[in-house]
Amino acid sequence: MEKKQMKGWLYLLPAILFLGFFLVYPLIDVLIYSFEEGYNFASQTSYGVGMYNYSYVLHDPYFLQALKNTFILVVITVPLSTAAALLISVGLSSFRPLRSLYQTIYFLPYVTNTLAVGLVFMILFRRTPYTDGFVNLLLGWFGAGPVDFIDGPYPAKMFVLCLYTIWVVMPFKILILTSALASVNQEYYNAAKVDGTSKFRIFVRITLPMISPTLVYLIITGFIGAFKAYSDAVALFGTNLNTAEMNTIVGYVYDMLYGSSGGYPSYASAAAILLFVIVLTITCINLMISGKHVHYGS
């Protein structure tokens, strides 16, 4: 019996080792780091314990810039991408021909390397002395002046970042929404049809409530994902995001840790914990709001 009891733990052992060493221990450690003042990476010593790291981070203009960028990105991309994905999925579900082809195409960005395709976006949007770039060519057809979206004004840069983020997150949302739409019981629709209900009314009264749990799931994961934006920005603006004024919170964490501005794990930890607290708060707010409006029927 004794041997048998140990067996379960034996099977778990590899997982425990990996998780303990690279997930649980770091989690505790990062908390400690964030409260250790004046931590020296080389000698691994610190002066004392306190809130100084948090105060430093919250007064760092680069962090505030990153915070602002991240919030703008979240506020713009989450609603837009969710709404667009909903529109496309509804369109797709009423569109028989080519459905499978379109589904395949829409999913492509999911399996591509963010850094690699970001480079393509950069080239499409960038304006150099040698060329205005493809997007400016399009803008020219509508009489709009050439804009440098990569090294130019802040709103233009933000626009590309949002657009690219949406491009990257759409496949997941479309996929999830299409399968949610397909699983709505057809009988509801048939009943509505017999009653002569209009298509719009069917959508608002049947489809939306039935898929509302999925929508909430997408909005919450969308918020979490957008708050962690980083590699999209690197792909478009290069690794020196602070100079480009395009840093994100996660980017700030990594810059504090590593690279020319790095070597400060304490500041990085404080910033990472602040990010975690923000994400947790927003997720809780989301859950509270959605709890009142979501239909969790069978």
Next chain:
Amino acid sequence: MKETVVLDMEKLERSDRVRGRILKTVTCVGLTFWALVVLFPFYWMVLTSVKSYSAYNSEYIPKLFTLSPTLQNYKEAFTAVPLAGYFLNTVIFTVVTTALMLVVTVLAAFAFARLNFPGKHLAFTLLLSLMMIPNELVVITNYVTITNLELRNTFTGLILPSVTSVFYIYLLKENFEQVPDQLYYAAKVDGTSDLKYLRKVLVPICRPTIVTITILKAIECWNSYVWPRLVTDDEAYFLVSNGIQEIRENGFGRENIPAMMAAVVVISIPLIILFLLFRRAIMAGVSRGGTKG
């Protein structure tokens, strides 16, 4: 009286049909538009990669097609920068990480699904709560750990912290539990060991889920950027994401965009082929267990 009703019905039906047709056209146009938006960057990268350096740089207004495609840029991509090295590193990293993840995940899922041992429920609850922890939070300490162990610029340092995936343990455990108990007891009566039962019965039955998590993990590994960037600064250990960033910032001399695009095409192709081969498994897998976005 009756006739007017019939007429009205016909009229209504006709206007309904017209409205339906308009709606259908709008849907079709909208869907096609998004398909073009998705495909265009791919077209542009392939197009640019076959334009010659001089042709590309002489186009002040970019051309939407080329009449004289060249493969010169691909040659350049493999000779001027160590693209083949990046590629090989990524293959090694992806294969080893995914294989280790599979072993760890299958064993843990089996323990949770089939074995009874003290503390099992507590362990599982703890495991579930670990799912909430964002990677960004633990990466800092892992970086310090790997640096202190002097494992920077090694495959060990790259791979070990990337192995764990709490969610896949959960996903596979759920799947293992759906396999009827009778099979397990039958195997026990036959004197089959747990490990053999796992290998010969459970894993084959749950193959679809295992294929799914393998593919999802492989995609994640192939595209991983943050961790490799932190622990490698020696080009000999760069993965493709870091390679592409390095190429962008330092490679090919002055702004050789066509060669850059050739490199981008080369590193994008493996995943696109994988996707086209396992389209159903990948899409079903992502809708069950993917998170990105």
